[in-house]
Structure formats: structure tokens, C-alpha cells
Amino acid sequence: MNRRTFVHTGFLSVCAVPFLKINAYPTSFQSKPGWLLEWIKIHDQQLPKFETFKVTDTGNKYFGGYMDDVEIPNPHSTGSFVLKACMLMSCPESIYYQSKDVLKNVEEAANAMLRFQHSDGTIDLLATNFHSTPDTAFILENMVPAYKFLKQSQTKGSEKALSSLQSFLKNAGEALIVGGIHTPNHRWVVSAALTKLNELFPDKRYTNRINQWLAEHIDLDPDGQYTEKSTNSYSPIVNRSLIIMARGLGKPELLEPVLKNLEMTLYYVHPNGEVVTEASNRQDKGTIGNMYKYYYCYRFMAIQKNNGEMAAMCRQIEKTSTKEQLAGYLDYFLEDPSLWRELPADKPLPTSYTKAFPYSGVVRIRRGNWDTTILSKNTGWLTFHKGNAVLQAMRVAASFFGKGQFQSENIEKEDNVWILKNHLEGPYYQPLDKDKISADGDLDKMPRTLRKQSEIQKLDTTIKIQETNNGIEVEIDMAGTEGVPVTLELIFRTGGTFAGVSSHPVNPKAYLFAGQSGSYSAGGDTIHFSSGRIEHKNIQLRGALPALDAPTVYITGFTPFKHTIRLS
16 A cells, blocks of 8 residues: 555657657647637736736846735746746737837846846745755746747847846756755656757756656656645646656657546546545645646647547536636647647546545545545545535544544455544553663653553544445444543535534534534535534544634544444
8 A cells, every 4th residue: 555656767668659749839820729819818918917016116136027916026926927928929919919018028027037046047936945946947937938939929129138038048957957856746847947948958968967857767656646646736747847858858658657647637526627635745735726737738638649538628627717727828838739729529537436546545436426535644534525515524533642633544445345444542651660760860861662551541443434325424433442532523615504503602613413414505516414413512622633714513422432424
């Protein structure tokens, strides 16, 4: 369960994916599909909003740059402006096509970017990272296409801006060929940035550095998931980076991990189009997000592989995302006109399945409009979605020696039952043996591990989950030391209404469930739950995690605690 297998890209079949050439950039108005023209209009509407954040004081070091919403000039806001402006200046369909006014702002912003840049070629992410190679690579996702778009626009008088942008890019390249990283995805972000630089300014040092990172192999496990399991953030970033490298380096084998990850992710989609995030190892854990960040990758693979499932996912993403979200990747689609082609015919997406992902500690069950996720190594060990009604997490804790918050190391299966387990012990400690006592009485020299244990209390928790006709049944059994308070939480998403529960006397977001049936309704969908039990009103046990800022239904009791709750 805990072993990871890494994909050695050298063993992947080069013949599995056709070699992909970089297409020439067309400027013909008629060649762009209608949806792409809509995206250009969206960016036309967004560009003027940057004006509020521009640094206009000529005495400011960062004159011409752009601030964030807390009025700090920074390279990321400035780079975002540069990309959007250059992209629109290159589009004949844009109202800013070859605009001299926009060019002036770009020239000033490009000069500001050079002032943001350190002598070693790096920039700062002011929220956390300084002299950061990875953040320099991330910002090149904007700056490289910006340079290309401006050059292709053939805007008169653009020489100074192009020169400044080129200096920024080449300085950044010097950082990327020697700089270090923090996290697994940074390797591929840096390598993708170097790939883009190498396309503009071929340099053997760029490809040598890329090969150093590639020698570590792509960190894809047999489930099809990357190390960080970051479905709402870094997985789509890794996929985009690998596609860039596959195309730019002539390494089609790098598309294989992308395809495997996208195939896995088909089973990580809730009925309302959101992506499962609870298994992530990064800051997106438990966040709410739809699939728009994957759109480019699914469209790319759908067209390159003539894959109907990928095409169907694209069409689903179009329905569950805003046009503004999709238009955020306009630069990718302008750079690769092959993506303008019609998608292949749909092949049905998986909507009824039971699928285990043991390397990720995830079991997914979906039946049409409802689904559930079972998780190991997670205090929120179960979620249940039914359309727009969402049970964000189920948690259970006992006030057992300050460590009674339940989570399971593994997920086991017996017949059609999924089982989570946990064993806890709460010992007391005897006086030290004479030969273990420090003469100076310093307890740091007499750790508790030297003491003999006695009166050891034990608590065993077993949770069994199985599918019913229209939902799931969860049986919780906590046994061992008797009389231990237990609290079970059903944590729902904000915005719905309850029936069959009573308000907690103190906490306005807490509800007590003592009856036989209850429900939670949101957006026209309803989750039904049964049955309840209230033996005490302590909803914040010592040693349990703090209550989440969300409407939560509580069931309480004492050990031995055996209770079954059904969700439908």
C-alpha cells in the first residue's frame, strides 16, 4: 500500500504517441473558431482593469510595474499584464491589435521586470520565496509567450520592449540552469521553462539541465497519480509542463504519464463537475474546484490521440466552468492552432463504478448523481456528494488521552465492505528504576520511554462502509476502555438547509441529531441521513480537531459505541 513505483520514461514506448511538431502561429481572422474569438473579447475587457494597479510614480523603483490587491508592486502582477497585453497586440481580432498606447505600457512594464529581477536572474514570490528559481520558472510561463506574441505582432516601435523582455528571459535562464527547487512539481516547471527558452535561444546548457531533472524519472505511481496528489493545483501544472517538454524536446514518451494521469482523473470527478481534492498533500487539500485547469490537457490529448473519453471530459468541463476560467489559458491555444480543431466524437465518461486507488489511499464509488470518497491517512475519512448537496467530511473522535481523533493507515476490503481501522493505547508510567535515574534530577535525561507502563487503556475503532441500493451504510464500532465520550461529525457545505435535526444551544453552526431521519438540501438536491443518537452535548472533545467553520451535524455517545448511519 505504501510502496511507490516510479515511471522511468526511458522505458516508455516512443511509438505510443506520434511525434508532435510545433505549429506555426497563424494570424488569419477567419482561421480562429468562434469560442476562441470569445476568449479574446474576454481578455479585451480585462486589460483595462490593470490600470488601477499600475505604478505611475516615476520616482518609484518599480515605475511601470503593477501591484497586487494590497498595493505591493511585484513581478507576478506585472508579468500577467505583460502577457495579456502582448497577446492582444498580436491578435487582429483584438481592439488592442498593434496598439501604440499598450506598447508604451508594455515597455515600461518590461523595464520594471528587469528591476524586479535579481543579479542572479531570479525573482521573488513576496508571499514566501526569495531569489526563487521555481517562481522564476513559473513566471516564464507568462514571459516567454509574451515575448513571442509581441515579436509576431510586428508592432512598430516594439524593439525596446523586445530587448528588455529578451534580457529578462536570458537572465532568468542563467538562474534556471543552476538553481534549486523545493517540491517535486518544480522540477518539471523549471524544465518546461527551459524548454521554452531553448526554443527561442538554443543553448546546450538548457537541455543539459533538463536532462539532469529528467534523470530522476517522472514521479507517477501505478494509480496514475503524481507524488503531491494535488488534483486542484499541481497535477494539471505537471501535465502542462510535460506536454511542453514532449513537444519542445521531441520526447513524445513524456506524454504517457500525462495520459495516465488524465485517465485516472476521470474517476476523480464529482457529479457536479468538481474534482476530488481530499487526498492532496498540498495546500489544495479539501478545497473546492472544478476541472477547468485540466481543459488544455484534455483537449490536447483528445485531439492528439483521437480519444473520445478525453473529448467528452472537455465538453463536460465547458459546461461546468465559466468562459472566463477557460479563457485564462488563451495563450496556450494561440500558440498551438492544432487545438482549434473539432473534438472527436464523445465516448461515455465513467459515471457508475467502484474504483480503488491504493497508492493514493482512495476508494471512489459513484452511481450517477451521487458519489462517495473513502480515504486513509485522513481525519475526514469519508465524503458524500449528491448533485449540489455535499457532505464535505465525516469525522469521529473520542476523548481518549488527547489523541482520539480517528484516522486509518490503510483501507482494507472484505467482500463488498471497505474497512478502516485504528488502535490506540493510553498507558500510565511507573517510577524509574534506580539505574535509570539521573543524579541531577534532569528529566530531559530521563525520558518517559525508560519508564515501565501500567494500567494500559485501549481503544479499537473499526469502520465498515458498504454500498446500499441508493447510497452507503457506515458502521462505526469503538470498543475497549468503557465510558469514553465519542462524537461523530457530519460536516456539510455551507449554503443548504436541514430537516430532522435540532440546533445546538451554543454553536449556531452545530446541529444535534437524535431522531431516526434527517436531511440536508442544497441547489435542488437532498442528502438523507439516518439514524441519530445524542447521549451528551460535548461537541468539542479534548484531543479532537477543532470544529470546522461549516454546518455540522453531531451524533454522540460513550464507548462501547456501535452506531450505523446511512446516507442516500
